[in-house]
Amino acid sequence: MSRSVTVRAIDVTVRLTILGEDPAALERAVRSAWSRCLALDSQADSVVSLTAGVGLDEGDDVVTGDSPALVMERLTQRVTLAGVQAGAGELLMLHAAALAHPRTGQTAVMAASSGTGKTTLAADLGDRWCYVTDETAAISADDALVPYPKPLSVVTPGHPKRQCSPDDLGLRPLEGAARPRLLLLLERRASLAEAELELLPLPEALALLAEHTSYLDTLDRPLHRMGDLILACGGLRRVTYAGTEQLHEVLAEALGDPT
Amino acid sequence: MITLSPAVVDHYVAEDGRSAVMVGTQVAVVSALATVVLKTLLEGPQSLADLAVSVTEALGPPPAGVSAQQPVASAVAALVELGAVHEKFAG
Numbered sequence: 001m002s003r004s005v006t007v008r009a010i011d012v013t014v015r016l017t018i019l020g021e022d023p024a025a026l027e028r029a030v031r032s033a034w035s036r037c038l039a040l041d042s043q044a045d046s047v048v049s050l051t052a053g054v055g056l057d058e059g060d061d062v063v064t065g066d067s068p069a070l071v072m073e074r075l076t077q078r079v080t081l082a083g084v085q086a087g088a089g090e091l092l093m094l095h096a097a098a099l100a101h102p103r104t105g106q107t108a109v110m111a112a113s114s115g116t117g118k119t120t121l122a123a124d125l126g127d128r129w130c131y132v133t134d135e136t137a138a139i140s141a142d143d144a145l146v147p148y149p150k151p152l153s154v155v156t157p158g159h160p161k162r163q164c165s166p167d168d169l170g171l172r173p174l175e176g177a178a179r180p181r182l183l184l185l186l187e188r189r190a191s192l193a194e195a196e197l198e199l200l201p202l203p204e205a206l207a208l209l210a211e212h213t214s215y216l217d218t219l220d221r222p223l224h225r226m227g228d229l230i231l232a233c234g235g236l237r238r239v240t241y242a243g244t245e246q247l248h249e250v251l252a253e254a255l256g257d258p259t
Numbered sequence: 260m261i262t263l264s265p266a267v268v269d270h271y272v273a274e275d276g277r278s279a280v281m282v283g284t285q286v287a288v289v290s291a292l293a294t295v296v297l298k299t300l301l302e303g304p305q306s307l308a309d310l311a312v313s314v315t316e317a318l319g320p321p322p323a324g325v326s327a328q329q330p331v332a333s334a335v336a337a338l339v340e341l342g343a344v345h346e347k348f349a350g
Binding site: 201202203204206207210211216217221222223224226227 | 281
């Protein structure tokens with residue numbers, strides 16, 4: 001018997017039909033990990049349909065693997081891809097973590113390459129700042145951030161990444177709207193006593209930030225969309241830091257103490 | 260004649276006179292001189308001489324001993340390399 005779970009991926013609804021080995025257990029795992037993205041089909045204007053399960057035949061809209069952990073890891077990737085694809089032409093999408101001030105909704109958008117530490121900083125700072133996303137910051141034409149509080153993919157050496165619910169990690173949920181007001185480009189460097197910030201000139205900011213986008217060329221006047229975001233945030237700042245607590249100081253200085 | 264490439268998706272001019280240009284999916288930073296070249300080409304195809312006039316009007320005359328067309332030719336070559344402009348020679 002198949003089971004289904006519906007989640008919101010950025011700005012699209014994804015209906016997951018769960019089949020294969022022990023679908024009940026996989027459904028429970030999906031509902032738990034995606035707790036902050038669960039949605040109702042009835043809310044959807046359009047729906048992307050995927051099938052997920054252990055031991056299924058491969059297919060374009062099928063997410064499968066030989067273990068529940070592998071299916072869960074691939075599901076996060078595939079659902080995120082569906083969200084990004086659906087946002088093409090409409091949303092300015094950055095490979096970025098985003099954390100919002102719990103009272104004002106002013107949000108720090110922190111762009112970084114894969115493996116730089118977006119998930120780690122979301123996990124470490126999400127007890128004080130509201131968790132918006134650890135992967136894709138999607139900004140609408142009217143300057144609103146579309147929340148995507150997906151599971152956090154935590155490295156487990158020798159195994160698929162563990163998909164952790166933000167609820168299980170105790171991350172503060174976003175209540176109300178999130179508006180991008182601090183834009184950072186992250187670089188890690190060990191042994192820094194404190195974070196170093198550099199305000200980038202606008203042409204360089206556009207060129208560097210473009211490297212951390214998805215489907216930028218599908219937008220109308222994409223450089224002007226990015227330019228508007230950069231100016232609304234008072235510029236793009238490259239921040240070089242050693243540890244996440246240094247980033248907390250940067251966010252608190254710019255957006256106010258969240259506690 | 261020098262023309263703007265249809266591959267140019269967007270061109271953003273900053274307050275310091277430099278700009279960023281998006282060609283296909285690539286975004287590059289453009290000097291103030293090359294920015295004037297791109298802005299002028301938005302009006303239509305231009306000769307190198309016409310572009311040199313536009314640059315001189317916008318940025319002032321070149322240094323002594325340098326022809327007005329020389330830095331413009333270099334900028335055009337760089338923009339051709341980027342894929343932002345095409346240069347067609349009379350047959």
